Amino acid sequence: MGIVIKQSIRSSIIAYLGVLIGYINVLWLFPYFLEADQIGLFRLIQSSAFLMATFGQFGLGSALVKFFPKLKDQKGFLSFIILGGVLGFVLFAAFTFLFKTEITAYFAKESGLFIEYFGITLLISFILIQFQLLEAYCRSLLKIVIPTLIRDIQLRLSVTVLVALYALNIITFNGLIQWLSGAYLLMVITVIFYLRQLKAFQLSSNFKFINTALLKQIMTYAVYMMIGAGGTQIVLQIDSIMVSGALGLDATGIYTIAFFIGVVIEMPKRSITQISAPLISQAFEKNDMPAVEKLYKQTSINQMIIGSLLLIGIWANLESLYSFIPNGEIYIQGINVVLFIGLGKLSDMIFGTNGEIIVMSKHYKFNVVAVGILAILTITLNLLLIPKYGIEGAAIASFLAMLTFNLSKFLFVWVKFKIQPFSLGSIKLLAIIGLVLWVNQWVPKMELTLVDILIRSTVITVLLVGLTIGLKVSEEVNSLVFGFMNRFKKT
Numbered sequence: 001m002g003i004v005i006k007q008s009i010r011s012s013i014i015a016y017l018g019v020l021i022g023y024i025n026v027l028w029l030f031p032y033f034l035e036a037d038q039i040g041l042f043r044l045i046q047s048s049a050f051l052m053a054t055f056g057q058f059g060l061g062s063a064l065v066k067f068f069p070k071l072k073d074q075k076g077f078l079s080f081i082i083l084g085g086v087l088g089f090v091l092f093a094a095f096t097f098l099f100k101t102e103i104t105a106y107f108a109k110e111s112g113l114f115i116e117y118f119g120i121t122l123l124i125s126f127i128l129i130q131f132q133l134l135e136a137y138c139r140s141l142l143k144i145v146i147p148t149l150i151r152d153i154q155l156r157l158s159v160t161v162l163v164a165l166y167a168l169n170i171i172t173f174n175g176l177i178q179w180l181s182g183a184y185l186l187m188v189i190t191v192i193f194y195l196r197q198l199k200a201f202q203l204s205s206n207f208k209f210i211n212t213a214l215l216k217q218i219m220t221y222a223v224y225m226m227i228g229a230g231g232t233q234i235v236l237q238i239d240s241i242m243v244s245g246a247l248g249l250d251a252t253g254i255y256t257i258a259f260f261i262g263v264v265i266e267m268p269k270r271s272i273t274q275i276s277a278p279l280i281s282q283a284f285e286k287n288d289m290p291a292v293e294k295l296y297k298q299t300s301i302n303q304m305i306i307g308s309l310l311l312i313g314i315w316a317n318l319e320s321l322y323s324f325i326p327n328g329e330i331y332i333q334g335i336n337v338v339l340f341i342g343l344g345k346l347s348d349m350i351f352g353t354n355g356e357i358i359v360m361s362k363h364y365k366f367n368v369v370a371v372g373i374l375a376i377l378t379i380t381l382n383l384l385l386i387p388k389y390g391i392e393g394a395a396i397a398s399f400l401a402m403l404t405f406n407l408s409k410f411l412f413v414w415v416k417f418k419i420q421p422f423s424l425g426s427i428k429l430l431a432i433i434g435l436v437l438w439v440n441q442w443v444p445k446m447e448l449t450l451v452d453i454l455i456r457s458t459v460i461t462v463l464l465v466g467l468t469i470g471l472k473v474s475e476e477v478n479s480l481v482f483g484f485m486n487r488f489k490k491t
Contacts, residue, residue: 018151022152022260025156026257026260027257029160030163030257031325036250036253036330037252040250040255040256041111044114045124047237048237049128051234051238056093058084058223059226060222061135061229064133064137065140065281066359077209078203079203079204093126106245110248114244120180124181131191138194139275146191150187154187158182163176228367231371234374234379235405238375238379239397240252254330254333258337258338261314262314277359280295298474300421300426305477308433309461312433312464340392341399343399350421352421354421357417358370366412378398429473440460443459
């Protein structure tokens with residue numbers, strides 16, 4: 001777990017620096033210089049691109065991580081994966097053009113502007129495929145810090161520059177959207193340069209190691225992973241896409257602001273998962289189930305601590321946060337969206353690495369079934385709840401679908417492997433959370449917004465973190481804190 005902690009801390013720091021830049025972009029720069037419908041279009045293009053990239057990738061990113069321990073010495077393995085990604089995109093692009101009429105009809109009424117930029121969306125999805133495959137390669141090498149830097153900081157800074165150029169009238173809004181593909185292309189160029197520095201970017205046309213049996217094994221796994229990952233992306237992206245189709249780009253803009261505030265909660269999970277997945281794969285290769293169970297419990301409790309702290313902190317200060325957003329009176333309509341998005345992300349964190357355990361095991365096919373049901377459930381809930389509750393309906397649908405999904409994975413892992421992520425520490429933490437929520441109600445509202453945020457956040461943090469350490473909720477957290485204190489004393 002030492003390498004998990006070290007890499008996760010570093011990548012989490014980078015991720016949160018990226019969040020800070022993202023906050024400036026989405027919560028100040030966008031509302032100040034862009035209209036709500038322009039923000040909505042910006043989000044819709046990227047959500048659609050991510051969804052299409054997941055299917056176009058053809059599951060090869062997961063296949064790379066899965067088979068890397070066996071094929072890492074084969075120079076042609078990376079080339080095979082990259083070429084597979086190109087082929088996957090071509091097939092998916094052809095598929096989308098077959099349904100161009102239906103896609104156009106869905107967005108024409110409320111979000112017709114999106115149709116004009118569908119070509120840009122496809123281009124971004126192709127670039128994303130290549131970046132995601134190279135990022136998976138970095139994960140297999142247990143190198144997640146720089147890819148996190150590229151994804152969470154470089155991309156957001158590129159967007160900052162583009163919006164600044166638009167604000168200065170150097171480029172038009174049309175130019176801003178077109179140059180967005182350049183920002184994604186720069187990610188690919190940078191990660192290639194990084195891998196070359198590591199002397200790990202070695203392309204080869206030697207595919208002799210690929211025999212019929214191995215190809216079948218890889219492609220079978222990849223197809224299942226594509227369906228599984230596609231279903232997951234449907235859960236992550238379909239809400240904003242369906243909000244655009246049903247309510248328009250203005251509503252998507254309001255939803256985007258709220259979603260971005262709520263999604264901050266999951267940032268630590270992203271970092272922990274990236275480094276945990278290869279370790280789980282290695283543990284299964286060695287048939288080391290105690291190691292898998294240890295990772296399962298550690299990720300669950302540590303993610304629960306961080307996620308709870310962030311969600312409580314954000315919710316307690318949410319009205320104050322909206323007051324700093326330009327035209328906040330428009331975007332505060334999404335305040336309840338933040339709560340349900342946050343609860344959905346927290347539920348995903350509490351259950352630890354259950355998805356990674358399933359995916360890296362021989363039972364990976366179950367993930368397809370679970371994700372397929374999840375995708376259908378998500379779309380159905382959005383169809384039912386968006387017309388009735390608007391953007392809040394989309395957030396509620398996302399929360400319910402995510403909770404159901406994680407419960408199904410939890411039960412499957414429990415039945416198949418006889419392991420579960422919870423411990424006495426989980427019960428202690430629930431009691432601490434309840435106490436913190438109760439105490440927050442008694443913290444008086446300060447007249448000055450910044451003072452109120454500072455006092456309220458300090459009370460929540462000191463109480464939750466202090467009790468977590470004092471009651472020994474997590475061995476890793478206590479070890480990390482006391483280790484830091486000892487090093488500080490020595491200096």
